[in-house]
Amino acid sequence: MFSNSHHNMKNEYISLTVDNLGRIDFTQPLLQRRSLWRVWMSLSRLQKNLIRLIVLVLILSIWLSISYSKSQPHKRKPLSFNNAQSNENEPLQAPHREDSFNQGDDDRSNQLDNANLVDTNPNQEVQNELEKPNNNIEPAHPQPIYFPKPSNARQRAVVDAFKHAWSSYKKYAWGQDMLKPISKSAHKWFGLGLTLVDSLDTLWIMGLKDEFNDASNWVRDEFRLSLETSTADVNLFEVTIRVLGGLLSAYHFSGNDLFVGKALDIGEALLPCFEKSPSGIPYSDVNLASHIPHAPRWSPDSSTAEVTTLQLEFRDLTRVTKLKKFEEASSRVSELVHSLDKIDGLVPIYINPFTGKFKDNSEIKLGARGDSYYEYLLKQWIQTGKTKQFLKDDYLESVAGIQKHLVRRTPNRDLLFVGELGAGPREHKKFNPKMDHLVCFLPGTLALGHHHGMPESHLTLAHQLLDTCYYMYADQPTFLSPEIAYFNTENSKGADLYVHTNDAHYLLRPEFVESLFVMHQLTGNVTYQEWGWKIFQSIEKYCKTPNGYTSIGNVLDDRNVRPLDSMESFFLSETLKYLYLLLADDPKLLDLDKYVLNSEAHPLPILKN
Numbered sequence: 001m002f003s004n005s006h007h008n009m010k011n012e013y014i015s016l017t018v019d020n021l022g023r024i025d026f027t028q029p030l031l032q033r034r035s036l037w038r039v040w041m042s043l044s045r046l047q048k049n050l051i052r053l054i055v056l057v058l059i060l061s062i063w064l065s066i067s068y069s070k071s072q073p074h075k076r077k078p079l080s081f082n083n084a085q086s087n088e089n090e091p092l093q094a095p096h097r098e099d100s101f102n103q104g105d106d107d108r109s110n111q112l113d114n115a116n117l118v119d120t121n122p123n124q125e126v127q128n129e130l131e132k133p134n135n136n137i138e139p140a141h142p143q144p145i146y147f148p149k150p151s152n153a154r155q156r157a158v159v160d161a162f163k164h165a166w167s168s169y170k171k172y173a174w175g176q177d178m179l180k181p182i183s184k185s186a187h188k189w190f191g192l193g194l195t196l197v198d199s200l201d202t203l204w205i206m207g208l209k210d211e212f213n214d215a216s217n218w219v220r221d222e223f224r225l226s227l228e229t230s231t232a233d234v235n236l237f238e239v240t241i242r243v244l245g246g247l248l249s250a251y252h253f254s255g256n257d258l259f260v261g262k263a264l265d266i267g268e269a270l271l272p273c274f275e276k277s278p279s280g281i282p283y284s285d286v287n288l289a290s291h292i293p294h295a296p297r298w299s300p301d302s303s304t305a306e307v308t309t310l311q312l313e314f315r316d317l318t319r320v321t322k323l324k325k326f327e328e329a330s331s332r333v334s335e336l337v338h339s340l341d342k343i344d345g346l347v348p349i350y351i352n353p354f355t356g357k358f359k360d361n362s363e364i365k366l367g368a369r370g371d372s373y374y375e376y377l378l379k380q381w382i383q384t385g386k387t388k389q390f391l392k393d394d395y396l397e398s399v400a401g402i403q404k405h406l407v408r409r410t411p412n413r414d415l416l417f418v419g420e421l422g423a424g425p426r427e428h429k430k431f432n433p434k435m436d437h438l439v440c441f442l443p444g445t446l447a448l449g450h451h452h453g454m455p456e457s458h459l460t461l462a463h464q465l466l467d468t469c470y471y472m473y474a475d476q477p478t479f480l481s482p483e484i485a486y487f488n489t490e491n492s493k494g495a496d497l498y499v500h501t502n503d504a505h506y507l508l509r510p511e512f513v514e515s516l517f518v519m520h521q522l523t524g525n526v527t528y529q530e531w532g533w534k535i536f537q538s539i540e541k542y543c544k545t546p547n548g549y550t551s552i553g554n555v556l557d558d559r560n561v562r563p564l565d566s567m568e569s570f571f572l573s574e575t576l577k578y579l580y581l582l583l584a585d586d587p588k589l590l591d592l593d594k595y596v597l598n599s600e601a602h603p604l605p606i607l608k609n
């Protein structure tokens, strides 16, 4: 599909012809026109000179941009070892990369030229540039962006917490995916140094320079997609939001091209999920060694939220590398999902990569596997300067669908919550009064939408849902939220909000403090800072261990929280970052009019289109 679309572009480009008044006509195909020579002869001398001038300028600019691309390869097309390989199906092995790094400068530039040729036809690239003005795809911030020092004691406390987590990770799990703080060991998931890559931009924002440099050196020397270091099978969505997102934000803040090269490696490795799918809906997993994508072992389907939570990152990758294929592949998914039949804008949580259709009898929810579909409708619309109308339309329709089908209130305390529609045929989905802590991202998203012109009712819903999320914390003796809460909808004698013991764990999740950060920046209500600070203190009290922070198994008993021996990478990437930003004296320390944050709290620049 990619070669086809390139082909079309080429045709459009060469159909530039001149009509008999000397006006340049971009629309009509060349072959149907009068012979060029006769047109030329009928022109006045002034018209001829004008055309000669235009041709000269075109040739000059093509020549300039080709020689520029040879002399500044890092800026335009960062070094990628994947691309430099001659055989795409060859397993990615460390020696290839080491060889390339150890060669002299001359060899390296040869490698880069080869990489250019493998990547994309240079003429094609020149064409693309002529088609689109440069400012669309230039990196937004080639210069480093520096953040001010912590502005108060609370922010400093969050930095201390981060340093404690970081030093323990460094001591016991350096370069591994996750720290296990109780057993002082590491947990391997994808073998991609998840915690380290996920933490880069938080380190930068907090001004932890030495730690950032340490981590950057690891990325430069050790981050690789090889069989030895990475588990061959990885999840497209998780790697996109954590690794690709993390590398891109690190690039935008630091301006260091190193991160673009690594982001490109990851993007290339993940792309087969889209390219090898018959429908364009990506497979959920890919083998990093063989580049063969596949569905999860337990199902033929992909999660709807997973396939629709890739677009911010892949679009940004296209913006910084100028390689269109990333944005094209991921945008196509949005367009396909847009064209599918929904229930008042609400989507079933599974979708099939073979057929490109929803699994219609799967659940509908704003929690796991549904959540970030809605988030990325809005955020993609914002990221592209509000130029893609269908994203806004789908978002508006879905919020109306949430209000119509999923919002309920409890009888005593009048708590508003967002429930789920269970599995079953379209018209017979049963309402389930259950809300994942994950849903607490929604108040922030709704408030952000309202900030960008969505209806007042969205902000009202945001406020009421935020209050309920607050009680998910405040009702517990630990002041920490369970993973899942249930709500009473009928019986005025029962408790309004209750927790099953199986769902009583707290995994250091960020969604509520994420919403607090967004709503504090947009409303200025300082109550949100107080709430965030209380949660931070609870984390200090119940989750801090001598060697980092741990998820806990039971928020219902403050004398026995049952440490789970796991520090998720999103604790450093999201929870502590959002707390740090929330507690700053300057609510716009990270300006939401300039950045859109991906689902893992990695800021990416907003452009005009």
Ligand SMILES: *[C@@H]1O[C@H](CO)[C@@H](O)[C@H](O)[C@H]1NC(C)=O
Pocket: 463, 467, 525, 526, 527, 528
């Ligand atoms: C701030 O938010 C809290 C919690 O929702 C609310 O009770 C309070 O009225 C708000 N304050 C202002 C000034 O809006």
